[in-house]
Amino acid sequence: xxxxxxxxxxxxxxxxxxxxxxxxxxxxxxxxxxxxxxxxxxxxxxxxxxxxxxxxxxxxxxxxxxxxxxxxxxxxxxxxxxxxxxxxxxxxxxxxxxxxxxxxxxxxxxxxxxxxxxxxxxxxxxxxxxxxxxxxxxxxxxxxxxxxxxxxxxxxxxxxxxxxxxxxxxxxxxxxxxxxxxxxxxxxxxxxxxxxx
DNA sequence: GTTCTAGAAC
DNA sequence: GTTCTAGAAC
Numbered sequence: 001x002x003x004x005x006x007x008x009x010x011x012x013x014x015x016x017x018x019x020x021x022x023x024x025x026x027x028x029x030x031x032x033x034x035x036x037x038x039x040x041x042x043x044x045x046x047x048x049x050x051x052x053x054x055x056x057x058x059x060x061x062x063x064x065x066x067x068x069x070x071x072x073x074x075x076x077x078x079x080x081x082x083x084x085x086x087x088x089x090x091x092x093x094x095x096x097x098x099x100x101x102x103x104x105x106x107x108x109x110x111x112x113x114x115x116x117x118x119x120x121x122x123x124x125x126x127x128x129x130x131x132x133x134x135x136x137x138x139x140x141x142x143x144x145x146x147x148x149x150x151x152x153x154x155x156x157x158x159x160x161x162x163x164x165x166x167x168x169x170x171x172x173x174x175x176x177x178x179x180x181x182x183x184x185x186x187x188x189x190x191x192x193x194x195x196x197x
Numbered sequence: 198g199t200t201c202t203a204g205a206a207c
Numbered sequence: 208g209t210t211c212t213a214g215a216a217c
Contacts, residue, residue, distance in 0.1 A: 022198070048198085104198095105198045126212080180212085181212085
């Protein structure tokens with residue numbers, strides 16, 4: 001090992017290198033180009049890499065990292081998420097669903113509002129698919145109910161997270177089980193065309 | 198979260 | 208030979 005690489009390794013061991021990309025939403029929240037609407041406590045932005053025809057994120061202005069930082073004092077805030085969701089449902093023509101990823105990659109609590117077509121060039125990997133179509137996607141209504149009943153949100157068991165991530169591909173609109181992502185994406189187009197007729 | 202790419206799968 | 212997936216990113 002070279003002297004240089006040894007020094008680099010030591011530096012990295014000493015300082016847990018922050019995942020800078022995970023802070024991206026905090027910047028996007030402030031970008032007027034990305035903001036769709038605002039209400040009292042929340043901001044709605046367009047997802048930078050939409051996984052469906054419609055894909056928004058709802059975030060609080062308050063510095064809350066994830067659903068696992070929520071307590072009873074946040075019930076009102078979460079209900080505002082629901083009001084925003086209803087507003088957007090009325091505005092958009094496509095069927096939408098709202099929910100949170102069990103293990104989010106990005107910091108700052110964010111709720112996905114996404115149309116069910118799942119047709120988008122940014123939808124590429126099995127993980128993309130399974131994070132919206134398995135229990136990894138925690139529906140808004142379930143999260144609100146859990147917060148009201150228990151005063152906090154319990155983390156999903158790691159084994160279940162793993163099983164969601166590795167689950168075989170399954171169409172969200174029929175019983176078709178594609179072998180590959182390209183097959184799935186092609187198949188999703190046929191559902192979309194049926195919708196349009 | 199995405200990008201890149203090695204090598205598995207076809 | 209090409210398509211596709213999956214793991215590293217210092």
